[in-house]
Amino acid sequence: SYELTQPPSVSVSPGQTARITCSGDALPKQYAYWYQQKPGQAPVLVIYKDSERPSGIPERFSGSSSGTTVTLTISGVQAEDEADYYCQSADSSGTPHVVFGGGTKLTVL
Amino acid sequence: EVQLVESGGGLVQPGGSLRLSCAASGFTFSSYWMSWVRQAPGKGLEWVANIKQDGSEKYYVDSVKGRFTISRDNAKNSLYLQMNSLRAEDTAVYYCARGRYFDWLARSIDPRLSYYFDYWGQGTLVTVSS
Numbered sequence: 001s002y003e004l005t006q007p008p009s010v011s012v013s014p015g016q017t018a019r020i021t022c023s024g025d026a027l028p029k030q031y032a033y034w035y036q037q038k039p040g041q042a043p044v045l046v047i048y049k050d051s052e053r054p055s056g057i058p059e060r061f062s063g064s065s066s067g068t069t070v071t072l073t074i075s076g077v078q079a080e081d082e083a084d085y086y087c088q089s090a091d092s093s094g095t096p097h098v099v100f101g102g103g104t105k106l107t108v109l
Numbered sequence: 110e111v112q113l114v115e116s117g118g119g120l121v122q123p124g125g126s127l128r129l130s131c132a133a134s135g136f137t138f139s140s141y142w143m144s145w146v147r148q149a150p151g152k153g154l155e156w157v158a159n160i161k162q163d164g165s166e167k168y169y170v171d172s173v174k175g176r177f178t179i180s181r182d183n184a185k186n187s188l189y190l191q192m193n194s195l196r197a198e199d200t201a202v203y204y205c206a207r208g209r210y211f212d213w214l215a216r217s218i219d220p221r222l223s224y225y226f227d228y229w230g231q232g233t234l235v236t237v238s239s
Contacts, residue, residue, distance in 0.1 A: 001171075033225040035154070042204060042229040043154065054227070086154050090223035096142070096168055096210050098156035098224055 002026060002091040004101035011107040018074040020104045022087030025068055030089045032070040034063060037103075038083045046085075047072060074106070082108045111135040111228045113205045118233030125195050125237070131188040131205030131230060139163075139183040142208030144226060145190045147201035147235075155201075158190065159208055159224065173199075195237045202232040 004024040012018040022032060031050050035043035045054055047063035050070055060075045074081055087101040117129040129145070145157040158179040159168045167179050178191040188205055206226035216222050 029221060030223045031221045031225075035226075037154075042231050043226075044229070045225070045227050048209075048225055048227075049222075084153075088154075088225060096159050096208070096224035097170075098144075098146075098159070100154045100156060103153040 002099050004087055004089060004099055006085075006087060006101040006104045008102070009105045009107065011109055012077050013109045014079060015076055018077050018081070018106055020072045020074075020085050020087075020106065021069055022071070022101050023069045024089060024099070024101075026092040027065065027068050027070055027089060029092050032063070032065065033088045034072045035086045035088065036081075036083045037086065043086065077106075077108055079108050082106055111207065113207065113228060113230030115203065115205050115230045115233040118203065118235045120236045120238065121195055122239050123196060123237055126191070126193045127195065127235060129190040129192070129203055129205075129233060129235070133186045133188065133205075133207075136207070138181075138186040142210045142224070143179075143181060143188045144206045144208045144224075145179060145188075146204045146206055146226065146229075147199075148204070148232075149198075149201045152201075157203070159210075160188070161210075192235070195235075197237050200235060200237045202234050204232045205230040 034047040036046045037043040046061050050065040051063040062073045064071050084103045086103045112134045114132045121127050144159045160179045176194045180189045207228040210224045211222045
């Protein structure tokens, strides 16, 4: 079955830049999406179609894509950005079968 | 404001059944795909099922095929998940989510378009245990 691979954890100091990667063989053929989940809360969409930002999401959140890897970048990290981040895409079957990465815990030191 | 409110979770014995509901408001429910996504305690997100606007297409993760059924009632702005033959590994918070999926024309223009979730409910906990 299709898999998306994320690092389990990333740590940065406030004000620094955090980069969270997500790798998958089908990513050149399918867009990636990113969700932020804080403890006890529902996920929130922060990036769609690799690099688009929904309304209400701060500009410090950005996304990029290169080959089989997509990257979520958080510039000028703030304490409130500490959360789990999940990438999501679909397999290349042409059906809406969704796949999530395992998630990355972002720790703000 | 888009709102999704799940209900119906609880404690059930292995082999038992449960029906989850999701009440939607703040948008035209019948115009959107809808989905269920679950999260086992301390674990990551797992997609469970999607249903098309008119209910004519349904998709499931392999682990629930034949046991779970997604359905919707557009007149009641409601989404459902009937869960049968429940197992301990089905224990999770179940989220209702609004799906975004593009028609064949849009996907023929941009083949990279794929399904995603733009709004989520707060979830309902299902515990399968004896």
